[in-house]
Amino acid sequence: xxxxxxxxxxxxxxxxxxxxxxxxxxxxxxxxxxxxxxxxxxxxxxxxxxxxxxxxxxxxxxxxxxxxxxxxxxxxxxxxxxxxxxxxxxxxxxxxxxxxxxxxxxxxxxxxxxxxxxxxxxxxxxxxxxxxxxxxxxxxxxxxxxxxxxxxxxxxxxxxxxxxxxxxxxxxxxxxxxxxxxxxxxxxxxxxxxxxxxxxxxxxxxxxxxxxxxxxxxxxxxxxxxxxxxxxxxxxxxxxxxxxxxxxxxxxxxxxxxxxxxx
Numbered sequence: 311x312x313x314x315x316x317x318x319x320x321x322x323x324x325x326x327x328x329x330x331x332x333x334x335x336x337x338x339x340x341x342x343x344x345x346x347x348x349x350x351x352x353x354x355x356x357x358x359x360x361x362x363x364x365x366x367x368x369x370x371x372x373x374x375x376x377x378x379x380x381x382x383x384x385x386x387x388x389x390x391x392x393x394x395x396x397x398x399x400x401x402x403x404x405x406x407x408x409x410x411x412x413x414x415x416x417x418x419x420x421x422x423x424x425x426x427x428x429x430x431x432x433x434x435x436x437x438x439x440x441x442x443x444x445x446x447x448x449x450x451x452x453x454x455x456x457x458x459x460x461x462x463x464x465x466x467x468x469x470x471x472x473x474x475x476x477x478x479x480x481x482x483x484x485x486x487x488x489x490x491x492x493x494x495x496x497x498x499x500x501x502x503x504x505x506x507x508x509x510x511x512x513x514x515x516x517x518x519x520x521x522x523x524x525x526x527x528x529x530x531x532x533x534x535x536x537x538x539x540x541x542x543x544x545x546x547x548x549x550x551x552x553x554x555x556x557x558x559x560x561x562x563x564x565x566x567x568x569x570x571x572x573x
Contacts, residue, residue: 318382343381445559457541463478469515
């Protein structure tokens, strides 16, 4: 496992264990990968962002036939990137540097040493958003219209590689996610719209599900509540609700609607 921050990698390991996986080696990033993820692994190797050669060496020595990417890397660490020779050679071949091209190139590098990169949702299928009402108060007609509007806008911004999250209110776009990330987008929307909006989170059309899968967790719901927003619309079958059962409980408690739309 190539493990970034947050609880997502920990949950993937749990799911892998339940599916019968016997051994998990974690390639962990200094200052990013959480302690519970390291504790759940059978073996851990520490590296810096940009050490592609070391990551490939870890994969080789582990004897793994499959790898999975889980968790994010803080944007500031991507700017502090200190690439090794292999990473520099890889970057030199890429004209447009986004998640799809960068991680796609990493997947090709893994394939060359006999390691298949699995979808990031593997072992987490029961945590995906489902169609329709999932938790919280049921939408009224005006809110359902906003949900469908926000979903359409988010699909378009994601298609353009701008961001996978937007916040809307009464047919108006309050905020669009870019490099700053979902939490900052939600905070900005709450400030601009003075509450009452809806968050829409989607996958971009044709997204490679081996990496950069959108995830909703308790922190997201806490930020939605703090911003005074009413709920979140997630793309059914494509957005992960981390610890879904607990997430739905929190949504009910905070009266935040969770609603899924199938693309």
